[in-house]
Amino acid sequence: MPSFKTLARTIQHHFLVILNFFNNRATNALGESFNAKIKAFRNAMRGVRDVEFFLFRLSEIYA
Structure with a gap:
């Protein structure tokens, strides 16, 4: 049952x-x-x- 316990912990962690x-x-x-x-x-x-150039181009295209 370790996989079921892992699933239960995941659901508890992401419940909200x-x-x-x-x-x-x-x-x-x-x-x-x-x-x-x-x-x-x-x-x-x-x-x-x-x-810096990469970030500049990224901001120009997607900003």
Whole structure:
């Protein structure tokens, strides 16, 4: 039963977030989508060593 105990701890840990979804239909889908866009942009800009330029381009495109 160790896997069931792990599942029970996970549900207890995220209980308020789970209830928030059912009460407000709120998810973090927008945040996850934005993270995916940043990852895709980072892959397209691979090899860039200038971090300031990378952050500038990122803010210009997605801000």
